[in-house]
Amino acid sequence: MSSFPLPQLTRASAPLTREVLAVNEFGEATTVSIPAERALTVYVDKRELVTLMTLGANPELLVLGFLRNQRLVRSVQEIESITVDWEVGAAAVKTHEGITNVEERTAKCVVTTGCGQGSVFGDLMDEVDSIVLPEATLTQAQLYGVVNAIRLQESTYKSAGSVHGCALFRGEDMLLFVEDVGRHNAIDTIAGWMWLQDPDSMSGADKVFYTTGRLTSEMVIKSAQMGVPIVVSRSGITQMGHAVAERVGLCTIGRATNKHFLCYTGAERLQLQPELAGTRPRVLA
Template identity: 55%
Template sequence: MNGPDRWPPLPRLTAAHVPLTRDVLVVSADGSRRQVPLAAERALTLYVDRQELVTLMTLGQEPELLALGYLLNQGLVASATEIESITVDWDVAAAAVHTRHGVSGLAERLARRTVTTGCGQGTVFGDWLDRVPPLPPATQDAGSVEHAVLVQLLDAMRALPSIHREAGSVHGTALWQVQQAQQAQRESGGLGAAGEPQMLVHVEDVGRHNAVDTVAGWMAMEGVAGEGCWLYTTGRLTSEMVLKAAQLRIPLVVSRNGATAMGQQLAEQLHLTLIGRAGGGRYLCYSGAERLRLATD
């Protein structure tokens, strides 16, 4: 974990806040009128050392962590410590990123982009696939997946208060610390209080990629490594989602949604355990099933 006198220091972040929903008058099929909350969607333009990089459409929950995670996940900076400060000003819809020593080759990297689909903010740089090394092979060691812990996580996510529950039209992503929980589960044969998986952070956004980028920003600021964690998402398991998780060294991604064939293929190559269609105690494991300890085992 990071202390206050860590060197090199972490970036200074503002804590900009905006309303995350807006009430709108709607007309129902029966002609009745009522107010419903809708999820906010707003533009946030990232400037890196005064150079315009990209405009993200976002809910606006944690804009500083989103900016940081975006830069990390796109490989524009290798570490949060390369950044001196991130200043978000919603009045001008801007996140001003100041680096300590500049970003090498920023212009060249901007020239070549991949626009992706799935459900997300889209842009990755063409060399991304080459940058992500595979995770350790999936085995039933300390990183194995206990069925009971997975079900507990899914139940907790379903019960969580959220913008999605209030207003819909957002995707959620949560990072869970599970290694200690699983250790306790194996030792006691059941889940004690000490054995419960712990949700570290929960982020919602209009794009599922923004949500996972924000989680990446949070991990960088808190000094949390992905190895002992699982990533929960409400979104589809496309190629980009798998790549981002592998880049964060998170060995398991679980979604209540399904996977694409390319998401499955990449997960297999990168030794990532990919679980979808999860809910109500059921799920499908698309890859890395070697990590699973099922209820029937």
């Protein structure tokens, strides 16, 4: 690994909500909170790369994780600094030695199904076959713990709606919770945070990734790239997300609310405890 130190990051978090007037079903004017979506244009070594739409809670981590999940940088130590300035809506990334063939590697852009319109540079399936996920399991009791922790989590969604949340767990213990206008932004922010931690304590082997959004190919690939072998969603899974998850051996669990869930792929990683699910609902003839 390079001997460069970890990057220098600003801490340019922005207000997550703003208040506006709305009219309710009784014709009454009421003040409500809405998410404060804003544009952040990313420049790498003074070259404009992409504009991300974000809440702006952790913009430096978002940019770092974006570069990681786009496979534009291989190590966090390639980055010298990330400077975010909300007055101009820009994030300036400075690398130590530049990004090799950056024009060629960013020439093809795939627009994904991510809320807020996500995008992935290059072929979605590049390097998927080289991913080897660690051995890991999750018990049904731990899964219920994850779902309950999300239920109890204070969030922008509860006060303002219109955002997605993602979280990283060790077993059923929440390590980080992130919200943004798109789930792809939230997972990128988690990827950036993981990169800044001690690599010995932040491998994906004992981690579970949770998202409120559906499990698309983009979310599955990013989870696998982060080395996290188990993904949980309160939504479902797409056909391509399912195919990729099977290909890399990822455990995908969807429709996870209360004690209900569906394990779509990688069921061998889930240690079932059916007795915890309670009684089946009676079906009337």
